[in-house]
Amino acid sequence: MKTASRIFTVIFFIFLFAPIAILLIFSFNTTKSLSVFSGFSFKWYSELFNDAQTLISVKNTLILATLAMLISTVMGTAASVGIVKLRRSWYRRYMDTVTDIPMTNPDIITGISLMLMFVFAGRIFGRNTSLDFGTLLIAHITFCLPYVILQVLPKLQQMDAALPEAAQDLGCTPLRAFFKVTLPEISPGIITGAIMAFTMSLDDFVISYFTSGNGFQTLPVRIYNMTKKTVTPKMYALATITFFVILALLIFTNLSDNNKDGGKRR
Numbered sequence: 454m455k456t457a458s459r460i461f462t463v464i465f466f467i468f469l470f471a472p473i474a475i476l477l478i479f480s481f482n483t484t485k486s487l488s489v490f491s492g493f494s495f496k497w498y499s500e501l502f503n504d505a506q507t508l509i510s511v512k513n514t515l516i517l518a519t520l521a522m523l524i525s526t527v528m529g530t531a532a533s534v535g536i537v538k539l540r541r542s543w544y545r546r547y548m549d550t551v552t553d554i555p556m557t558n559p560d561i562i563t564g565i566s567l568m569l570m571f572v573f574a575g576r577i578f579g580r581n582t583s584l585d586f587g588t589l590l591i592a593h594i595t596f597c598l599p600y601v602i603l604q605v606l607p608k609l610q611q612m613d614a615a616l617p618e619a620a621q622d623l624g625c626t627p628l629r630a631f632f633k634v635t636l637p638e639i640s641p642g643i644i645t646g647a648i649m650a651f652t653m654s655l656d657d658f659v660i661s662y663f664t665s666g667n668g669f670q671t672l673p674v675r676i677y678n679m680t681k682k683t684v685t686p687k688m689y690a691l692a693t694i695t696f697f698v699i700l701a702l703l704i705f706t707n708l709s710d711n712n713k714d715g716g717k718r719r
Contacts, residue, residue: 473696475487476689476692476693476696477693477696478490479686479689480497480498480686480689480690480692480693481493481494481495481497482494482497482686483496485685485686497685497686497687497689497690498687498690500685500687500690501687501690501691504687506675507672507675507687507691509670510670510671510672510674510675511672511691513669513670513671513672514655514671514672514673515655517586517589517590517593517654517671518593518651518654518655519651520590521590521593521594521597521650521651521654522597522647522648522650522651522654523647524590524594525593525594525597525598525600525601525650526601526643526646526647526650528594528598528601529597529598529599529600529601529602529605529646529650530601530605530639530643530646532552532598532602533601533602533605533606533609533639534609534631534635536548536549536552536602536606537606537609537610549606552598552599552602552603553599553603554599555595555596555598555599556596556599556600556603560596560657560659560660561659561663563592563595563596563659563660564592564659564660564661564662564663564664565663567588567591567592567595567660567663567664568584568663568664571583571584571588571591571664572584582666584664584665584666585665585666585668585669586665586666586668586669588664588665588666589661589664589665589666589669589671591664592660592661592664593654593657593660593661596653596657596660597649597650597653597654598650600646600649600650600653601643601646601647601649601650602646603646604642604643604645604646604649605639605642605643605646606642607642608638608639608641608642608643609635609639609642612635612638612639616634616635616638617630617631617634617635620633620634644706645706648702648703648705648706651702652699652702655672655695655699656673657671657673658671658673658674658677661673661674662674662677672691676688
C-alpha cells in the first residue's frame with residue numbers, strides 16, 4: 454500500500470510540474486522549437502528585455518498588483534477585525550458567506566458584471582471613457598479582498614482575546630493596543646494574504662480583460678493578444694522569471710510562518 458501511494462505521489466508531481474519544467478528548459482533553447490533542444494542560450498531573455506511593449510505591460514502589471522495588494526491588505530485586515538468583533542454568530546456567518554462570493558463566483562461572471570457596473574456608472578456621470586486604470590484597480594481589489602480576509606480572520610480567531618484587553622488595562626488606547634499587540638499576532642496572516650493578493654492580481658486575465666481600457670494593458674492581456682498571431686519563446690523566458698519570483702514569495706511566506714511559530718514555542 455505504501456509503495457502504491459509513493460508511486461501515485463510521484464506520478465501526481467510529474468503531471469503537475471512537467472509542463473513547468475518543459476517551459477523552463479525551452480526558455481534557454483537557441484531555436485523556437487518546442488520538441489528539439491538545439492542548445493543552451495540566453496537569446497530569448499535578451500529579446501525579452503529589448504521588447505519595449507512587453508516591458509511596459511510588465512510594469513503596468515506590477516504597479517497594478519502592488520496597489521491592489523496594499524489596498525486590499527489594509528481593507529481586508531480592517532474587515533477581519535470588524536467581523537471578529539461582531540456579537541451575533543449568525544451575522545458573522547452571514548459576513549463569511551458574503552466575503553466568499555467573489556472567490557466562488559466564476560471570473561467571467563465577475564468580470565462582465567463589473568464591466569456593466571462601470572459602464573453604467575460612467576454614463577450616469579457623463580464620462581466619455583468608462584473603463585480605465587481606476588476601474589481595473591477597483592476590480593482587482595474586489596477579488597483580492599476575500600483572500601486577505603481568508604488569511605487574517607483565522608489568525609484573529611486563534612489569538613487570545615484577553616491580550617489586547619490586558620494592554621488597554623495597562624494604559625494603551627485601543628488603537629495603540631492594536632498596533633502593539635494584535636498586529637504582531639496576526640502578521641503572518643497579513644503577510645500571507647498580501648502575497649496571495651499580489652499573485653492573484655499578477656495572474657488575472659479574465660477580469661482584467663473586461664474591466665481595462667485601451668490605454669492600460671496588463672501582461673496576461675498582452676500575452677492573450679499575442680496568441681492571435683504567435684507566442685515567441687521570449688514569453689517562455691518571461692514565464693520562467695515570473696515562476697521564480699512567485700516561488701521566492703512562497704518560500705518567504707513559509708519562512709515567516711515558521712519563524713513566528715518557532716518564536717511562540719520558545
